[in-house]
Amino acid sequence: MAAIAAHKLQIVRMLVETAPDSALRSLELALASVGSVGGLAQVRGLVEDETSDRFVRNNILAPIVPMCAVRGPGQISFSPRVLPFLWKALKTIAPQRIEEAGAKCNPWDLEQGTPDVFGDLCGMAARGLRDAEQEAFDAARGLGGTEELIHCLEISHIVRAALPKLSEWVSRMSGERAAAARLAYRDACAIREDSGARLFDMLAAHLPDDWRILRVISAVMDRPNDRYLASSEVSSFGERVLAEIDASINLIRDFDLDKGEKLGREAAMAAQRVSLQITEFEQSVNIAKDGPWGRRLGKYKQQIAQVVELRMSTADKELGDALPTKPISILGKKGGKGVPKLTSPPDEALVRRATAILIFIEHLRPCAAQSGYGSTRGKALEKLNSRLDQYIEDVLYAARTGEGGDPALAQQYLDIAAGFIAHTRDDKTAEIVRRRAAAAIAA
Structure with a gap:
C-alpha cells in the first residue's frame, strides 16, 4: 500500500486521537502484523504513539480516569473527553514536566513508588481549571462539572497513595489498614470538609464492585450503626447499595424468558450480587432491625427469596413446553404418563425460554443456600x-x-x-x- 498523503494522514491522526481506548486496542492488535513500509505502517505508527501517550496520561491522571465515564446515579462522573482535554492543556503549559513524567512511566519505575511529578501535574491541572485566564483549559471547562473536577484533582495525591492499598482494605481489613484508611480520610477532610465522601467515591470508582467501599467506610467510622450512617455525609453510599438491591430484585422478577440465556444469566448474577451486597451491608454496618436501613434490608431479604422461588417454580412448565409429551391410555383409560411427542420439530422460542430459566437456576448455586x-x-x-x-x-x-x-x-x-x-x-x-x-x- 502506498504512503498516505499528508492531509489524509492528519485526518487519520485525529480519528486515532479521539478513538475510545477499546477501539484503540483493537486497532493495535489488527495492525500488529503490518510491515514497516506503506500506508498501513504509518497508521500503525500513529496507533502505537497514541497508545504510548495514553499510557503516560492514564498514569498521571490515574485517580480520575475511571470517573471519566458513565457511572451510576449519585456517583461523581465526568465526560470521557475530560482526559484528552486536560492532557492537551498540560502539554501546552508544562511540556517539560510532561516529558519528565513520561520518562518515569516505565513499569519498573512505577514499582518503586509514584514520582512526585505526577502529583505536581494534577495540581497544575486543578489550578489551570480554576484560573479563567488559562485559555489552555477552556475546552475542559466547557464540558461542565469543573468545580467538582477541581476538588477531585486537589485530593488526587491522597487517592493515588491509597490505591495500592485498596485491594487489601476491601479484602481483609486489619487494625493497621484501618488506621491507614482513617489517615487518608482525615487528610482529605483537611483540604476540604466535604472531601471525605469525595475520597470514598473516587476510591470506589477503582473497585470492580464499587459497593465494597462500604468496608472502607466501616473501618474509617469504626462500624457505625445504621441510624448514624443514614444521617451522615456518606449516607449516599448506603442508599446507593440499597437502591441497587431493589433494582436487582425487580430485574429477577421481571426478566423476559423470551430473550434467552443472556437474560437468565444476568438475572442469576443479580441474585448473586444481592446476596453479596446484603452480606457486605450486615458486616460493615451495625444494623438494627427497626433502624432506617435495617427495616429495608429485612424486607429485601424476604423479597429476594420470594421472587427467586417464584421464578424457579415456572421451570417445570417451561421444560414441559420445550419437550412436549402426549398422554397415553392405560387399559382404555386416560391419565397414564406422557410420552414424547415426536411429530413436529422443536419450537425454538419455547426452547429459548426453557434454556433461560434453567440457566437462571444453574447460576444460583453460589448464593442459594445463604439466601434462604x-x-x-x-x-x-x-x-x-x-x-x-x-x-x-x-x-x-x-x-x-x-x-x-x-x-x-x-x-x-x-x-x-x-x-x-x-x-x-x-x-x-x-x-x-x-x-x-x-x-x-x-x-
Missing part, C-alpha cells in the same frame, strides 16, 4: 432431572426402534435435552446423552 432458597432450588432440580431422565430414555427408545415418532426428530429433541441436562446436572452427563443418541441413531 437452597432447599427450594434442590427440589426444583430434582424434579427437573427426573423429568429429563425419563424423557431421554423414551426418546432414545424411539430413536433406536422408530416406534413412537420420527427418528430424525428424536435426534433433535435429544440434542436439546442434552443441552438442558448440562444446566440441571453437568456437562459430563450431557456428553453421555449425546453419545448414547449417536449410538441409537447409528443402530
